[in-house]
Amino acid sequence: MSGGSGGTGDSGVEGLRPTVGGMLAHRVPDLGALELLLAVARLGSLGGAARELGITQPAASSRIRSMERQLGVALVDRSPRGSRLTDAGALVTDWARRIVEAAEAFDAGAQALRDRRDSRLRVAASMTIAEYLLPGWLLALRAGRPDTAVSLHAGNSATVAERLLSDEADLGFVEGLTVPSGLDSVVIGHDHLIVVTSPAHPWARRRRPLEAGELAATPLILREKGSGTRQVLDAALGGLARPLIELSSTTAVKAAAVGGAGPAVLSELAVGEELAMRRLVAVPVADVSLARDLRAVWPTGHRPVGPARDLLSLTRV
Amino acid sequence: MSGGSGGTGDSGVEGLRPTVGGMLAHRVPDLGALELLLAVARLGSLGGAARELGITQPAASSRIRSMERQLGVALVDRSPRGSRLTDAGALVTDWARRIVEAAEAFDAGAQALRDRRDSRLRVAASMTIAEYLLPGWLLALRAGRPDTAVSLHAGNSATVAERLLSDEADLGFVEGLTVPSGLDSVVIGHDHLIVVTSPAHPWARRRRPLEAGELAATPLILREKGSGTRQVLDAALGGLARPLIELSSTTAVKAAAVGGAGPAVLSELAVGEELAMRRLVAVPVADVSLARDLRAVWPTGHRPVGPARDLLSLTRV
DNA sequence: CACCGCTCATAAGACCAGCTTATGTCCTCA
DNA sequence: TGAGGACATAAGCTGGTCTTATGAGCGGTG
Numbered sequence: 001m002s003g004g005s006g007g008t009g010d011s012g013v014e015g016l017r018p019t020v021g022g023m024l025a026h027r028v029p030d031l032g033a034l035e036l037l038l039a040v041a042r043l044g045s046l047g048g049a050a051r052e053l054g055i056t057q058p059a060a061s062s063r064i065r066s067m068e069r070q071l072g073v074a075l076v077d078r079s080p081r082g083s084r085l086t087d088a089g090a091l092v093t094d095w096a097r098r099i100v101e102a103a104e105a106f107d108a109g110a111q112a113l114r115d116r117r118d119s120r121l122r123v124a125a126s127m128t129i130a131e132y133l134l135p136g137w138l139l140a141l142r143a144g145r146p147d148t149a150v151s152l153h154a155g156n157s158a159t160v161a162e163r164l165l166s167d168e169a170d171l172g173f174v175e176g177l178t179v180p181s182g183l184d185s186v187v188i189g190h191d192h193l194i195v196v197t198s199p200a201h202p203w204a205r206r207r208r209p210l211e212a213g214e215l216a217a218t219p220l221i222l223r224e225k226g227s228g229t230r231q232v233l234d235a236a237l238g239g240l241a242r243p244l245i246e247l248s249s250t251t252a253v254k255a256a257a258v259g260g261a262g263p264a265v266l267s268e269l270a271v272g273e274e275l276a277m278r279r280l281v282a283v284p285v286a287d288v289s290l291a292r293d294l295r296a297v298w299p300t301g302h303r304p305v306g307p308a309r310d311l312l313s314l315t316r317v
Numbered sequence: 318m319s320g321g322s323g324g325t326g327d328s329g330v331e332g333l334r335p336t337v338g339g340m341l342a343h344r345v346p347d348l349g350a351l352e353l354l355l356a357v358a359r360l361g362s363l364g365g366a367a368r369e370l371g372i373t374q375p376a377a378s379s380r381i382r383s384m385e386r387q388l389g390v391a392l393v394d395r396s397p398r399g400s401r402l403t404d405a406g407a408l409v410t411d412w413a414r415r416i417v418e419a420a421e422a423f424d425a426g427a428q429a430l431r432d433r434r435d436s437r438l439r440v441a442a443s444m445t446i447a448e449y450l451l452p453g454w455l456l457a458l459r460a461g462r463p464d465t466a467v468s469l470h471a472g473n474s475a476t477v478a479e480r481l482l483s484d485e486a487d488l489g490f491v492e493g494l495t496v497p498s499g500l501d502s503v504v505i506g507h508d509h510l511i512v513v514t515s516p517a518h519p520w521a522r523r524r525r526p527l528e529a530g531e532l533a534a535t536p537l538i539l540r541e542k543g544s545g546t547r548q549v550l551d552a553a554l555g556g557l558a559r560p561l562i563e564l565s566s567t568t569a570v571k572a573a574a575v576g577g578a579g580p581a582v583l584s585e586l587a588v589g590e591e592l593a594m595r596r597l598v599a600v601p602v603a604d605v606s607l608a609r610d611l612r613a614v615w616p617t618g619h620r621p622v623g624p625a626r627d628l629l630s631l632t633r634v
Numbered sequence: 635c636a637c638c639g640c641t642c643a644t645a646a647g648a649c650c651a652g653c654t655t656a657t658g659t660c661c662t663c664a
Numbered sequence: 665t666g667a668g669g670a671c672a673t674a675a676g677c678t679g680g681t682c683t684t685a686t687g688a689g690c691g692g693t694g
Contacts, residue, residue, distance in 0.1 A: 375684085
């Protein structure tokens with residue numbers, strides 16, 4: 001940092017780069033090794049973990065060893081009567097669990113994208129829900145009904161309605177202020193838009209809530225006009241949101257906000273991780289209603305039954 | 318969920334198994350492939366992404382192709398003037414980003430465990446902080462000060478104090494009700510213990526907050542006596558917490574709660590992900606003070622300077 | 635109109651990581 | 665003291681991923 005003992009500039013952390021991609025795969029063990037480590041942690045034995053994963057004991061031994069070499073840390077204490085994690089190993093295992101859980105969500109989602117034809121449950125969902133909530137629901141569904149093959153189509157509200165009405169989907173999920181006509185719905189949750197900035201921005205330390213006027217007067221990093229997020233914000237402010245820049249994906253908006261380009265307005269679903277890690281800070285807002293309902297939808301009269309009902313029951317508050 | 322068409326036991330989702338390990342690595346592309354996909358998404362070109370990752374264009378082409386084969390979904394639209402993500406590709410990329418972000422946190426943490434000797438900043442932290450918060454801070458620090466080598470030791474409050482006082486660490490982090498003597502501290506955040514249940518538990522739908530007496534009267538899934546979490550709970554309830562089972566790690570408690578064994582009391586830091594994914598539900602609690610401070614600590618009089626101050630400034634609210 | 639530059643695809647060979655089988659060592663318990 | 669469990673070591677095989685070399689489509693430009 002500023003040099004050892006020198007002072008720290010206030011916004012010393014510039015982090016504008018988008019995480020300078022690369023080389024991660026060479027420094028992080030692959031998923032198989034991480035799964036193996038979790039199994040060792042759970043079973044207390046290399047050989048047992050090997051059996052569980054369907055490989056031989058020497059394979060497990062060698063893999064754990066090369067993971068230790070790669071990380072430069074001893075992870076397990078071996079003894080002739082089993083293996084236990086070292087302190088560092090316990091920490092590494094907890095961090096590894098996050099990766100594996102993200103991979104499980106990925107897998108659940110990816111299978112739904114693949115299983116087009118023979119699916120017993122065809123879901124159509126808006127992007128935000130498909131991106132942030134569905135993988136978790138699919139994991140839960142898989143845990144309870146391992147044999148339910150799900151297919152997923154992601155689009156906007158209109159597409160979701162269309163697929164439901166043309167019997168290309170059994171259950172839909174939309175977020176927004178209105179329910180497409182021809183559909184029944186039930187509210188399954190709420191999404192709040194929140195104002196976020198990088199921790200370096202003056203608003204990050206603000207305690208007094210922002211007023212609507214103040215928000216409307218400040219140039220913001222926004223999704224493009226027409227996006228669901230933007231619609232809610234414009235409605236709340238009376239169509240007055242002033243863009244600093246307009247970007248076409250939630251990801252791009254997040255990246256710009258993290259980089260310190262300015263305040264952004266985003267779904268709280270989209271920034272949970274960033275808030276937890278302090279890469280972004282939520283700014284309190286007064287008297288502006290930035291909530292929107294998350295709804296499950298289906299063709300009027302056709303209440304969900306079977307797998308659709310199973311999934312629905314996982315999502316209700 | 319209730320059954321497909323036949324009846325389902327109310328807690329039809331039995332998911333007691335700890336995610337039935339295995340085979341994930343065969344269904345999820347490896348980290349290198351995911352990084353490549355993110356680069357393609359960002360740059361709009363296979364060749365460009367290849368250059369960024371330091372591989373050749375055919376390698377990138379082949380790798381993306383085999384990822385598409387593995388997932389059974391077309392991810393990118395190739396054209397003679399570049400490549401764009403398909404709709405499914407955009408969704409997959411967003412899911413992939415989660416995995417990569419978890420891997421980045423892993424990497425940041427793992428490097429701190431490795432860089433023992435020549436570190437410019439030696440950190441000692443309690444387990445909860447080391448597990449959930451430090452990786453994010455280290456990432457932020459790396460973004461702002463790429464050349465700061467950090468070493469990390471994780472232990473309990475007493476260990477942290479010991480290392481600071483014997484000059485084996487420059488900066489410490491502890492959670493708990495008291496500050497070890499000989500140390501100065503500053504509060505950097507708060508951790509709330511929360512009551513959680515699986516979504517199937519009656520409390521999950523409860524709106525009226527739990528009273529202290531009610532909580533004390535109910536058998537709970539708890540950490541072992543003596544753990545930091547347990548101390549706070551016992552203090553809040555007046556030493557009355559009734560264990561349903563006692564487990565020796567946060568992870569085990571979480572797993573039991575997710576499996577529906579009963580209500581558990583856990584740090585909100587530990588269950589953020591589970592709440593977001595609805596694997597657990599928070600139960601409102603009245604008039605029980607389950608907060609504890611998160612503090613940065615250092616030897617009395619030795620205010621953090623240099624890298625320690627840099628890190629500290631990332632963590633303050 | 636032909637050329638240059640960009641894109642991606644294909645093919646052939648090198649290399650390496652991880653797997654398996656077979657065996658050895660250490661410890662514990664009966 | 666011998667059986668059994670757990671981990672380590674060694675040798676050979678295999679598959680995936682890399683590289684180099686080359687082909688082919690599209691688009692702007694002199």
